[in-house]
Structures are given as C-alpha cells and as structure tokens.
Amino acid sequence: MAMQDIRLRYRGSIIGPFWLTLSTAIMIGAMGFIYARLFHTDISEYLPYLALGLVTWQFISALITDGCQAFLAAQTVILQAPMPFSVHVFRVVARNFIILLHNLALVPIILLVESVPIGWNVLLALPALLVLAIDGTFVGLLFGMLSTRFRDVPPIVANFVQVLFFVTPIFWAPSALGPYKTLAELNPLFAAIDVVRAPFLGLATAPYSWAILLATTLIGGLISFALFARFRSRIAYWI
Numbered sequence: 001m002a003m004q005d006i007r008l009r010y011r012g013s014i015i016g017p018f019w020l021t022l023s024t025a026i027m028i029g030a031m032g033f034i035y036a037r038l039f040h041t042d043i044s045e046y047l048p049y050l051a052l053g054l055v056t057w058q059f060i061s062a063l064i065t066d067g068c069q070a071f072l073a074a075q076t077v078i079l080q081a082p083m084p085f086s087v088h089v090f091r092v093v094a095r096n097f098i099i100l101l102h103n104l105a106l107v108p109i110i111l112l113v114e115s116v117p118i119g120w121n122v123l124l125a126l127p128a129l130l131v132l133a134i135d136g137t138f139v140g141l142l143f144g145m146l147s148t149r150f151r152d153v154p155p156i157v158a159n160f161v162q163v164l165f166f167v168t169p170i171f172w173a174p175s176a177l178g179p180y181k182t183l184a185e186l187n188p189l190f191a192a193i194d195v196v197r198a199p200f201l202g203l204a205t206a207p208y209s210w211a212i213l214l215a216t217t218l219i220g221g222l223i224s225f226a227l228f229a230r231f232r233s234r235i236a237y238w239i
Helices: 002-009 018-038 042-067 075-080 088-102 106-113 118-148 153-167 174-185 186-200 209-238
Strands: none
Touching: 002 088, 018 042, 018 088, 018 106, 042 088, 042 106, 042 118, 042 153, 075 118, 075 209, 088 106, 088 118, 118 153, 118 186, 118 209, 174 186, 186 209
C-alpha cells in the first residue's frame, strides 16, 4: 500500500520519487552555503551536519503531519472494508520510510565529497531509525485518531511543526546557545535527530539523547495505545 501511494503520487514522472531527493539536495546546497557563512563555520564541517539534520527532520515531520491524516486519507477504505485501523498508520510509516531511504542516498555522497570518514559506528543509526519508526506509529495512532474527531488538529499540528523546525538544533548546533545549551539538548526532537546524525559523523551523541528518546517512546506509546484501545471503535463514526 505504501509503494502504491508513492507510485500514484509520481505517476507519469520521469525520475519519480527522486524528485524529493533532488529538492532535498537543492535545499541542502542552498542552506549549506548561506548558513555556513552566517555561522562562520567551515562548509566542509557544516554541510554533513546540515544534510543529516534535514534528512532526519523531513522524516520526523512527515511522520507527524501525515500521521494526522492516517485515518482521514483512508476514509473510503475504512467505510467499505473491514481492516484493522493500525494498518493505515503502518502504511504512513512505511511510505515515509521509503522516502527517507531515497533522501539518505545523498548522505554518503556528501560525506565522501567532504572527506568525512565512514566507520562501523554508522550501524548505530539503525536502531535509532527503528525507534523513530516506532514513535511514528504512536504519533499516527494518537494524532490520527484526534484528527478524525477534531478536524482542526491537522492544521494546528502543521503550524506547530513549522515553529519546531526553527527552535530545534537542525541547522544550528546546541553550542550556539552558550550557557543554555542543555535546553536544546533536552528537546525530544533534537534527541531523535542526534541519535541518527551523530553516528554518521563519527561523533558521540549528546549525554541525554538516548535516555530522552527512549523515555519519550515509552510514555508516548503507553498514552497512544491506551487512548487507541479506548476510542478506536468510534473512528469509523467520527469519519
């Protein structure tokens, strides 16, 4: 179902979903040149940092915004076919994971061009991506259900995500805040990005990143499943 979504979105296109990869590459190139100058940073160090941050952020933000539409976009299927509601959330996660793989193709190219050594520590990003996929499932279940009941939720979440892009250390480093560096490191979204980005760059993750990510996963999972178990029978009526 996820593959079908991607094929339909880019039906008739010559390079298909690689248009997303191309647009991401253009954004990385433009932002890398400008912000490296603004932050007075060597572009060979800044570009890999920015690329991994943007690619991971696009995956996370898409899980959040698409998760709000998980059940609304599958309205026809829900009303006509008996199928577990969770399947529609898994579909969203799988679709965005496939898109992530397309964008990740840029990462080794940038690392090689900027002479960033690639070691076995890159494998540490795999469990991080697995945890993010699990978190995406929880987010889809919770926000998808809320969005069917309250149709104002998707635009509210979309606007909130735009704000989070600027307050999360994606294209800037937590050290830029000076004595307030810890505040940025306690941001759960930074933790989610850091556990993916740091292994690729051969760096250690921030002290709290894994603890914050796992705690968020546990708490978010318990809340999502509790509410989903309580109200899932009403989803079809809300739609």
